[in-house]
Amino acid sequence: MSLENIGIGLGVDAHKFKPGGPLILGGVTIPFDRGLEAHSDGDVLMHAVIDAVLSAADLPDLGELFPATDENRGRSSVDMAREVARQLNVAGARILSIDAVVLTQKPRISPLRGQLRESVAACFDLKVRQVNVKGKTFDHMGPIGREEGIESRVVALVERGYTTS
Ligand SMILES: [Zn+2]
Numbered sequence: 001m002s003l004e005n006i007g008i009g010l011g012v013d014a015h016k017f018k019p020g021g022p023l024i025l026g027g028v029t030i031p032f033d034r035g036l037e038a039h040s041d042g043d044v045l046m047h048a049v050i051d052a053v054l055s056a057a058d059l060p061d062l063g064e065l066f067p068a069t070d071e072n073r074g075r076s077s078v079d080m081a082r083e084v085a086r087q088l089n090v091a092g093a094r095i096l097s098i099d100a101v102v103l104t105q106k107p108r109i110s111p112l113r114g115q116l117r118e119s120v121a122a123c124f125d126l127k128v129r130q131v132n133v134k135g136k137t138f139d140h141m142g143p144i145g146r147e148e149g150i151e152s153r154v155v156a157l158v159e160r161g162y163t164t165s
Pocket residue numbers: 013014015038042043044047
């Protein structure tokens with residue numbers, strides 16, 4: 001592996017809460033009294049993961065791959081992640097590591113960490129240890145602290161020009 005073939009990517013996403021759950025994070029359906037408002041399923045964690053890996057692989061971003069068309073209305077984040085995994089593969093890009101932060105006052109992320117890691121890893125055919133997810137509150141400050149929505153920030157490392165042969 002040549003180090004100059006390693007790309008780093010940053011993905012950021014945020015969505016507003018809407019009344020009524022469930023809440024979908026990292027492809028996991030979480031029982032909660034609020035969901036997230038979006039054209040798709042509002043999976044703020046998976047959207048940021050997708051943008052991070054696409055950026056690290058030097059591929060078009062989430063908005064370009066899945067524009068806000070009728071076809072993509074309510075589109076499942078797992079479905080989008082699998083399609084992105086396929087495109088990375090075609091482009092010869094291999095994910096090495098993903099580190100994600102979910103910024104939210106509620107629900108608490110720590111009890112969900114294992115599930116979220118497993119789900120994201122499964123979508124991209126990775127080992128669980130290649131994906132880290134942690135939660136962070138904003139100590140009741142700002143829109144996150146006032147429980148207006150959830151934000152996610154993700155970095156990814158990708159090896160480009162990778163072939164299995
Ligand atoms: Zn989103």
